[in-house]
Amino acid sequence: MTNAPATAPEHPPALDRVPSGIHGLDLILRGGFLRGGVYIIQGVPGAGKTILANQMCFTHVASGGRAAYVTLLAESHTRMLQHLRPMSLFDESAIPERLYYVSGFKTLEDEGLKGLVDLLRREIRGQKASLMVLDGLVAAEETAGSDREFKKFVHEVQTHAAMHDCTVLLLTSGKPGPVRAEHTMVDGLIDLDDQVFEVRTERALQVRKFRGSGSLRGRHPFRITTDGLVVYPRIEAVFGTPSAQDRPTHDRMASGIDGLDGLIGGGIVRASTMALLGSTGIGKTTFGLHFLARSSEAEPGLMFGFYETPERLRLKAAALGLDFEGLERSGALEIVWQAQGENVLDELAHRLRDAVRRRGVRRLFVDGLGGFVESAVHPERMSRFFSVLSNELRALDVTAIYTMETREIIAPTLQVPINGISSLVENMAVLRFVEARARTRRLLSIIKTRDSDFDPALQEFEITGRGLRIVGPFARYENLLSGQAHAPDAPSPDASAPGAGPSEPPPGRGDA
Amino acid sequence: MKTILLVEDEFGIATALTLILEDEGYRVFSAANGRKALDRMGEIAPDLVVTDFMMPVLDGAALGQALRADPAWKDIPIVMMSAVPEESVAKRFDGYTAFLRKPFTLPGFLGLVTRILGD
Numbered sequence: 297m298t299n300a301p302a303t304a305p306e307h308p309p310a311l312d313r314v315p316s317g318i319h320g321l322d323l324i325l326r327g328g329f330l331r332g333g334v335y336i337i338q339g340v341p342g343a344g345k346t347i348l349a350n351q352m353c354f355t356h357v358a359s360g361g362r363a364a365y366v367t368l369l370a371e372s373h374t375r376m377l378q379h380l381r382p383m384s385l386f387d388e389s390a391i392p393e394r395l396y397y398v399s400g401f402k403t404l405e406d407e408g409l410k411g412l413v414d415l416l417r418r419e420i421r422g423q424k425a426s427l428m429v430l431d432g433l434v435a436a437e438e439t440a441g442s443d444r445e446f447k448k449f450v451h452e453v454q455t456h457a458a459m460h461d462c463t464v465l466l467l468t469s470g471k472p473g474p475v476r477a478e479h480t481m482v483d484g485l486i487d488l489d490d491q492v493f494e495v496r497t498e499r500a501l502q503v504r505k506f507r508g509s510g511s512l513r514g515r516h517p518f519r520i521t522t523d524g525l526v527v528y529p530r531i532e533a534v535f536g537t538p539s540a541q542d543r544p545t546h547d548r549m550a551s552g553i554d555g556l557d558g559l560i561g562g563g564i565v566r567a568s569t570m571a572l573l574g575s576t577g578i579g580k581t582t583f584g585l586h587f588l589a590r591s592s593e594a595e596p597g598l599m600f601g602f603y604e605t606p607e608r609l610r611l612k613a614a615a616l617g618l619d620f621e622g623l624e625r626s627g628a629l630e631i632v633w634q635a636q637g638e639n640v641l642d643e644l645a646h647r648l649r650d651a652v653r654r655r656g657v658r659r660l661f662v663d664g665l666g667g668f669v670e671s672a673v674h675p676e677r678m679s680r681f682f683s684v685l686s687n688e689l690r691a692l693d694v695t696a697i698y699t700m701e702t703r704e705i706i707a708p709t710l711q712v713p714i715n716g717i718s719s720l721v722e723n724m725a726v727l728r729f730v731e732a733r734a735r736t737r738r739l740l741s742i743i744k745t746r747d748s749d750f751d752p753a754l755q756e757f758e759i760t761g762r763g764l765r766i767v768g769p770f771a772r773y774e775n776l777l778s779g780q781a782h783a784p785d786a787p788s789p790d791a792s793a794p795g796a797g798p799s800e801p802p803p804g805r806g807d808a
Numbered sequence: 809m810k811t812i813l814l815v816e817d818e819f820g821i822a823t824a825l826t827l828i829l830e831d832e833g834y835r836v837f838s839a840a841n842g843r844k845a846l847d848r849m850g851e852i853a854p855d856l857v858v859t860d861f862m863m864p865v866l867d868g869a870a871l872g873q874a875l876r877a878d879p880a881w882k883d884i885p886i887v888m889m890s891a892v893p894e895e896s897v898a899k900r901f902d903g904y905t906a907f908l909r910k911p912f913t914l915p916g917f918l919g920l921v922t923r924i925l926g927d
Contacts, residue, residue, distance in 0.1 A: 366864070372818055373862070374891040374910040391862075391892045392900075398864040399817040402840035415864050422865075 311508055314427065314463045317355025317385075318348065320527030320646075323534065324503060324512040330483060331426075333507070334454045334464045336433070339488030344499065344520050345467045346376065347383075348488070349429040351524040352465065354385045356427045357394035364425040365397045366416060368404060368432030370467075373397040385524045396423050400430070404439055409449040412436060416453060420460045428457070433468035433478075443477045450478045483507045488518075493673040496638050501527055517640045528642035532677070532684045535649075538691035543567070546747060549595070549659070549695045552586035555766030556740075559755065561748035564723060566658075568746045569686045569696045571665075571720075574727030578738060579757070580699040582616065582764045583727070584661035585609070587697055589618040591628040597659040599631040600648050602667030606631040616763040630655060639671040645685050652692055660689065664699035683720050702726075722746030727757075732773060732783075739770065810925045813852055814838045815845040815859035815871060816889075825858070825917075832918060834925075842866030846874055849881060856925055861890035861897050869900035876903045885924045 315328035322328050329335055339345050353363040367373065376397070380386045391397070398419060404412045420428055430436075430453075440446035450466075457464045466482070479485050485505040490497055500515040512534055518527040548563030557563045564570055574580050581604065591597025599609065609631060613620040623629035632651050634644060644667070652660065669678055689696050698721070724743040729736050740755040753769035772783045812834050816822040822838045829836045837852045839845040843866040845859070857875065861868040868888055875881040888904040889912070890897050897907065906920055 367818075369819075372821060374821075377891045378911070388893060388896070392867075392896060397862050397891075399819065399840075400864060401819040402817060402822065403864065405819065406840070419864055 314352075314361075315355065315359075316348070316352045317358075318351055318525045318527055320516065320518065320529050321348075321501070321525070323529050324501075324516055324527065325506065326509050326511060329463050329465075330508050331463055332458045332461045333483035334450070334457050334466065335484040335486065336466045336468060336479065336482050337486050337488065338468050338470050340490060341469055343488035343490050344518070344525055345469075345488055346370070346431060347380075347520055348525050349431065349465050349467055350376070350380055351385050353395050353427060353429060354387055354390060357390045358387065361394075361426040362424050363395045363427040363429070364419045364423045365395065365429045365431065366400045366419060367397070368399070368401045368430070368435035370432040373399070383522055383524055396425075401432075401435065404435060409436060409439055409445065412439075413449060413452045413456070417456045420456060420462045425460075425462055427463050427465075429465045429467065431467045433466045434470070437468070437478075447477050447481055450481050454481065454483075479505065491673075496673070498640060498673050517642050519640065519643070526643075528640060528646050531642050531645045531688075532680050535684050535688040538688045540691040542687070542691045543693070550590050552588070552590040553583060553764060553766065555755075555757075555768075559751040559753075559766070560723075560742060560745045561750065564695055564697075565746045565748070566695050567690045567693050568722040569690065569698065569720075570723035570725065572697055572699045572725055572727065573702055574699075575702050575729065578727040578729060579759050579764055580701070580727060581609075581612070581663050582759055584663055584697055584699065585613050585616060585618055585620075586764055588629060588659060588661050589613070589620070589623070591623055591659050593626070593628055595658040596627070596655045597623070597629045597661070598651055598655070598657040599629070599661050599663070600634075600651065601631065601661075601663040602634050602636060603663060604633075606633050615761070617761070618763070627655075630657075634667060636667070636670075639667070641668060641671045641673070641677070641681065644668060644671055645681070648685075649688060649692075652689065652694055657692075657694055660694050660696040662696065662698045664701060666701050679720065686720055730770075730773075732770075740766065809833065809835050810855045811835045811837070811852060812856045812858060812921070813845055813848070813854035815840075815842060815857065815863070815868065817841055817860060817863040821860075828914065828918070829921070832921075834921075840864075842868060842871030842874070845871055849875075849878075854884070856885050856887065856921065858887045858889065858921070861888055861892065867900075869897065872901045872903055887920060887924065 312331040313328035314331050315322050337345050337348060353365055356363050400412050400415050403415045416428065416430065419425060436449060437446050440449060453464060484507060487502045487504055490499045498517055499519065500517050502515045503511040512529050514530055514533050516527055516529050518525050545566050547566045549566050550563050551557050572580050572583055588597040588599055601609065610620045620629060630651065651657065672678055723745045726741045726743060728739045728741065730739045738757050740757050742750045756767040756770050757764060758767050812829055814822060814825055814836055816825065816838065817840050826836045826838055837848065839848060841863040859868040859871055872886055875884060875886065885905040887906050887908060888897060889908045889910055891910040894907045894909065905924060908917060908920065
């Protein structure tokens, strides 16, 4: 018989967190800053340091904490409060009882770093602050006679922060660069920057150091809004491992396209993705509208589009006999439209995922991937970005169709804007215009489907007032994929062969 | 020449107001917080105290209370300045002579000082 231990093994207590209250940042920091830690927030002027720090202060006092904001050579408190006042985070009633603004510059001038440390210590105690911001650390650094003296100052601040269980943010200007002496001492270092990409700019945040906890590595874009900073954790970092367990199935979901499901084994495999490639005007959006028209309470649908406004989509759907307004009213369908502008890639992906989760979406139509591509300031991310996003959507049990516009309207080759798209999706179909007997006709080619055979025949499809439907295979033609169909057994270019499938459409068929 | 004690922790504001008041013909002394102001009251013997509200070590409210509790200074005029609304300040101390919400205009500030000092 063995003696069981009298008590369970001891685990060190988890370190308490102080949430920043900044959407996205707390996710990156796995819950927030560590209580009693000292953190440097570094960035060029205008990067958003002051707003970040104030946002955290207002969040902190709103949840019962107390905060002190100490400035050195920074903007005046009056100006700062004027700039913050229009923001939703600003709560004047918190000042001065719970959030207190003081300047330490005169003390620094008169009494040096020793006097400043004393002032900080007094403010922590006097205000009973559980969060303190020192805005303008560079002024303290310039006052220090040496690196050693400055490190000693930071060390003393750390000591007082730890003793009083007060989290401290030290704000300093400067570009991300080599490690400096003070960086080695603090508990964490966050860089904010605002980079120019050709004619546009994008703000980004990077956690370069975070003691005692993991954090999401790399750069994460953010915006400054009237709600303060909104950070969008980079999709590849946050969903590198999907948020839910993947549960693959052989179940099928109706495509909504008349005549298609029989060609692909009974429908699109659930929780899979389909890329729909084709040139402008070929019918990709129409294809997706049919897919979404099957949305229901059990299979909520989401249209995530970049090009046509919700109003135009509803009109387009109605022209095809599809009642989108009714589906929206019943809650079975939502249309989320992104205005074409300077979108942030990760913001779009989070908006998409949030919309999926909010309603438990099962049918997703993204029109199209080009909207994401155009938003990317780092195009080399795209393949990995889509791979991770698709994996996350699969894990959320979403069956997705993505459109992707090809550059050529009628051509022997297809140019797609994302490398390796075939490896990122389980299902792929190409919609093409084909010239046959001096007519433009529409062709659907299934390239691959997940876990099932498919009919490899090139199919003709049509779009009429009743919608999009598969007509049947192009039986008599060759070289269809070149865009220039050829009927080798035809006696003359103008002759038609009776009973040869949909080789000759009636007048008007196949018109765009 | 009337003497003003300016109590302000923000260096830029303290410097600017000192110069402006000196241009108007006042003798001006400044202190970076309420504690330093109290320490120099006897030496300076001001005719007016112009003080910020939020300051380190000893704030404007505590300074005002200390002055009103001191028989030597209980009647000295006090101008309280703050970026926060007057009601937030008055909850802590309402014994000031006048309140100035920051940001303020120079004519408004100088007019107030002139009215109080009777020049």
